[in-house]
Amino acid sequence: MNPLPRAVLFDLDGTLIDSAPDLVAAVQSLCVELGAPRPDADSVRRVVSAGGRAMLRKGLPGVDEAMIDQWLPRFLDIYSVAMLQHTRLYDGIHEVLEALTARSIAWGIVTNKPGWLARPLLAQMDFFAGSAVLVTGDTLPVRKPDPAPVLHACAQLGVAPAEAVMVGDDLRDVLSGRAAGTRTLVAGWGYLDGEPPQAWQADGIVDTPIELIAALGLEA
Template sequence: MSAASPRCAGVLFDLDGTLLDSAPDLAAALAVITREQGVAMPDYARVRAVVSAGGSAVLRTAWPQAAPGQVAALLPRYLDIYAGMLAEHTRMFPGIDALLARIERAGLPWGIVTNKIEALTLPLLQRMGLAARAGVVVCGDTLAQKKPDPAPVLHACAALGIAPDATLFVGDDRRDVEAGRAAGVSTIAVGWGYSSGENPADWQPDVLVQTPAQLAQALGFSA
């Protein structure tokens, strides 16, 4: 399916690692808490690789042997630090703003389905100039379920008034593909994101793209 097809009625995106390169700020917040706790800061590459897996996964790069309870105890402080630096270094990936503009010119609604909590997502979208552009934003705490459960994807489709089988879901994590597949939407995995250190091809998305330009082509837009 492509945007040129009459069956494509809208596009959903994951946030971190798909639309936004938020790893620099998430790593900066980790640097603060590791300094507070007297723990060595891991290499940036290790942190970046797991950003799409959430705050607990980021913390575990610095505390790999920690019990789940220890990581859970650190998470509120980590998220509080991160909330204070949400958009200092976070940017849209190159080519994403232009891609969203093309989607908007084509008259296609688009939205965001993220596991990031609302208290962090909405302020970040405001600062990135995306809040007013997205037709729907489904966060990790919007529903009782989050990705890889299909419920957030289906909720976004319903909010946009589009059928799942006429929807494209774009993401950089296995959970995006699994959630999209279970929801009955077409899935596009991107190669520029974080991917949790995995090969996106292994997730068996409907389409795999390496650049926003390739994504534009997959959506049916000419070069």
């Protein structure tokens, strides 16, 4: 049995919150604005955790990377004014966070979402008040899958990486946590980038948020 962690770090989109409806809507709005066909929502949803560029590649297939870079700021602007139309906390996450708090285990967020989007979004979601650390995509010069964001979060919390667990729904979360030296768990309820997570070599795959309580050793 794994020892009880001193800290748990979560990815944001696709792990703590289901933000896909608002992100997909922003991609579709941009496509309409550009005179392109509205993309299939499910195909865009599957790559939400891979970031804005991945979503635009799905929404605008065949477009070169220079154009993706050109349209990315407009996509983010569209999203920024409608981030909480349908975004919600996944069922069971509130109970997980309560269980961590009851055991005096710190938890925080390590996301590639830029701070100018992540902070106002989280400020409007009550659960964030309990977070002990937030590392966004622009906190450091590098982002996940580099281990630096996870190491930075551990340092801020005053815990050794071996005492922490990284939970996320994208390969980058697993790579970042593993390289940093944390235990890694895949959020199997998330977007998973349309890929089977069994090949990611995480320490475990958890099918539902509520099952994290047992996976983290938090059962009474």
